[in-house]
Amino acid sequence: MNQSKKSIDWSNLGFSYVETDLRFSARWRDGVWGDGELIPSADMAVHEGSPVLHYAQACFEGLKAQTAPNGDVLLFRPDLNCQRMGRTTERLLMPTVPESLFMRGVESVVRADGAGSPPHGSGASLYIRPFLIGVGENLGLRPAPEYEFRVFVSPVGPYYKGGGLSLINLAVIDLDRAAPKGLGAFKAAANYAGGLLATQMAQSLGAQEALYLDPAEHRFLEEAGSANIVLKMKDGSMVTPESESILPSVTRRSVMTLASDVLGLSVSERPVDFLAEVDDIDEFAACGTAAVISPVGKIRMADHWYHFHGDGEMIGPTTQKLYDLLTEIQRGEREDTFGWTRAV
Numbered sequence: 001m002n003q004s005k006k007s008i009d010w011s012n013l014g015f016s017y018v019e020t021d022l023r024f025s026a027r028w029r030d031g032v033w034g035d036g037e038l039i040p041s042a043d044m045a046v047h048e049g050s051p052v053l054h055y056a057q058a059c060f061e062g063l064k065a066q067t068a069p070n071g072d073v074l075l076f077r078p079d080l081n082c083q084r085m086g087r088t089t090e091r092l093l094m095p096t097v098p099e100s101l102f103m104r105g106v107e108s109v110v111r112a113d114g115a116g117s118p119p120h121g122s123g124a125s126l127y128i129r130p131f132l133i134g135v136g137e138n139l140g141l142r143p144a145p146e147y148e149f150r151v152f153v154s155p156v157g158p159y160y161k162g163g164g165l166s167l168i169n170l171a172v173i174d175l176d177r178a179a180p181k182g183l184g185a186f187k188a189a190a191n192y193a194g195g196l197l198a199t200q201m202a203q204s205l206g207a208q209e210a211l212y213l214d215p216a217e218h219r220f221l222e223e224a225g226s227a228n229i230v231l232k233m234k235d236g237s238m239v240t241p242e243s244e245s246i247l248p249s250v251t252r253r254s255v256m257t258l259a260s261d262v263l264g265l266s267v268s269e270r271p272v273d274f275l276a277e278v279d280d281i282d283e284f285a286a287c288g289t290a291a292v293i294s295p296v297g298k299i300r301m302a303d304h305w306y307h308f309h310g311d312g313e314m315i316g317p318t319t320q321k322l323y324d325l326l327t328e329i330q331r332g333e334r335e336d337t338f339g340w341t342r343a344v
């Protein structure tokens, strides 16, 4: 790592870029993928006409590596990230990154920066960012002539300020993230540029992120700017919003499996009419690779704050249990009966 491992204060890392020694780069030209290689430079030189710069022909993924007690470095369900990138590339008319190339990219960077994987128990993890951009000389609106697939890593701590399992706030603001048949269900870079203003508006209201309602009626829960939503209802069931314009989260899928298969809760994915059902919600949580499971203490909508997790000071017991189960599996502290982790 550029920053010596010894000089990193693991327990105080936030979610910021820390440069590491090597990243993986592969080019797609004339219809074929090159082998790819590890390279030292964090900079990229691209043609000024590159479609990524003008027309946002870009997509990315995010996953984490964690160090287990026995020293193994574990990836969490990387196959699902690869599949999701495949769905996104199809939607953006980009070439598919074959699973062998995706995994080679991810594993070679993690191995190369193995010395940079945060130690077990430090509370930090190695965030992995695979991405694909359309590059090369171009002017009109059409797919790029060439593509670059890159993977870099950065050691990270908690995504939200406050750290670990602290309560966050969300705010419903008057902007939509995605249209029903638009890009919402894909990890397209364009979704995130569109969300910057929404995040800023939510933060000016005292929240960490925006909470989106469905763009057609503004009634049904969608997701937060960088995380899906899971709800523990007062009747004891777990519910997650169904929508065709949210990103299908790897974390959410895992959390819902843990809720049903380990905690024995009844689980469902269905439309959730926020104001009609808000009084039935006991624990509200945001989940994602970066967000892990973040309990939501309160949500602002139309000048009113709605509170969850009791009085909003405590973390609900179900959210706590799900957080423990998920993170223990991810860190290799609990037997991985689902076969979700993969040692690099």
Ligand code: PLP
Pocket: 062, 223, 224, 225, 226, 227, 228, 247, 248, 249, 250, 251, 252, 287, 288, 289, 290
């Ligand atoms: N929703 C959005 C918009 C995201 O950016 C992310 C982060 O990847 C998620 C949800 C959570 O997805 P995952 O659990 O696969 O990281």
Ligand code: COI
Pocket: 061, 062, 063, 225, 226, 288, 289, 290, 291
């Ligand atoms: C992730 O959780 O991996 C994401 O991609 C969210 C990102 C906005 C940091």
